């Protein structure tokens with residue numbers, strides 16, 4: 324008995340008052356669909372702590388700490404009558420009391436925010452570090468000194484939110500309607516020694532290595548500037564899509580060595596599976612869970628801690644984090660990284676939570692595979708064999724990406740485009756696929772094809788079904804091989820650059836030609852509703868020609884693409900096109916000029932039910948009736 328008293332006395336001697344240094348989320352809204360919200364408090368000596376509120380309108384519930392006493396979960400119910408403003412909470416143990424800062428926010432303002440995206444949009448992908456440097460004072464911040472060097476392809480180059488804000492008018496003029504920024508989470512403030520490039524450590528300038536899911540990377544700006552970016556974009560009629568990652572953290576996230584629950588990650592730093600990328604097993608009814616395990620739970624590159632969405636506390640943390648970013652910034656959509664490596668049952672729950680709070684909001688998931696049968700499995704809209712409907716709205720069209728790259732580089736017949744689109748039936752909604760010619764993860768198309776090939780590919784991209792996406796710099800035909808060469812700085816984004824390709828006068832003749840073509844295409848797509856919303860009717864699909872109509876109501880622009888270097892006479896049967904009868908009535912000869920809305924190809928002639936055109940080599944046209 325005496326001994327026990329001594330031990331207790333010693334414990335009391337060493338036990339210290341609780342300390343709090345972080346609360347996630349730092350604030351929450353009155354009237355939110357998630358209520359109570361579950362806070363994750365970080366600090367010291369939190370074991371056994373209870374949480375008290377000074378006002379009855381905010382009611383803390385049960386608490387749960389980790390064994391180390393460094394993390395404390397507490398549910399917080401926010402009553403409708405809670406007054407917006409600072410609402411510090413008291414974290415109490417027998418040893419003392421700490422204050423946990425928290426703020427109650429007024430109900431969300433929704434007008435012009437959380438808009439979602441659709442085929443009416445053209446997305447523009449920006450890596451914030453590589454687009455434009457609007458604020459040289461954050462190039463080499465005090466907290467993360469030494470990560471900035473424009474001569475090193477995997478160091479920070481100085482691009483930031485202000486640079487994007489400064490160039491919104493450029494993007495508006497180009498004709499894009501939505502911006503996708505690669506992740507803006509706070510990434511590690513020192514060199515990443517676990518990845519090497521040319522034998523040297525790198526930086527996480529790309530943003531995919533979060534160390535704080537509620538923080539903003541200091542090289543880019545802060546939360547207030549991100550909000551300003553979104554508001555400024557909205558002011559010009561541009562939407563913003565945030566890149567989020569729920570599959571893993573960066574290698575240096577503090578959770579990696581001190582996790583909030585024992586099952587926060589799949590495995591530990593010392594003992595985990597490596598990812599085997601076998602996505603196909605996830606869509607295979609015959610594959611046992613043991614075969615799928617390394618794909619769902621394996622760590623990327625064997626170093627990125629894989630979050631365990633089957634831990635209900637992890638799942639709720641991730642869901643609240645997503646809702647918090649949306650509500651805090653006003654963004655319109657999410658591009659979700661590494662989608663297939665997370666259980667689809669989690670995505671269902673996550674998507675339901677998003678739509679409950681933001682009904683028009685949309686998500687596009689990264690599901691990188693060129694097999695439409697596999698990609699379509701991951702699109703929401705219907706339950707698959709496992710009875711799970713992921714509810715994920717959109718996916719990237721990697722199958723069409725692959726075909727476009729081959730066809731327009733002259734390595735495959737034009738017919739291959741139609742063959743990929745023939746798989747539309749596999750998707751719950753093929754019109755919500757995001758179509759693209761390249762991204763930050765692929766070599767640039769200009770690297771393997773000439774400017775004319777690129778222009779022709781853009782003609783197809785901007786006229787086929789789906790939501791087109793343009794990778795920054797592709798609109799001027801920027802070159803660049805695989806990562807990191809595909810992430811060069813946009814010329815003119817830095818004051819010291821020798822020329823400024825954001826302005827016509829700073830572009831080379833080739834850049835000007837590509838830019839003007841892309842700009843014109845976006846204008847025609849905006850003007851011709853069927854190019855965005857119409858169904859697709861194939862008219863000709865053969866070795867060097869692909870022709871199709873986009874049909875909406877009684878309007879049907881006809882797109883003709885000749886991938887051959889020689890001119891080609893293209894004759895199309897049009898009996899299934901909804902040509903307005905008054906056109907025929909007003910023209911007793913039955914002949915009618917169709918002209919190319921792009922102003923490139925000669926007129927097509929419609930006679931006796933056939934549309935015929937003499938298409939020049941390597942040319943695409945969008946035919947519409949009359950002038």
Ligand SMILES: [Ca+2]
Nearest residue numbers: 458462481483
């Ligand atoms: Ca900067």
Ligand SMILES: [Ca+2]
Nearest residue numbers: 510511512541
């Ligand atoms: Ca940082």
Ligand SMILES: [Ca+2]
Nearest residue numbers: 619620629664
């Ligand atoms: Ca995973």
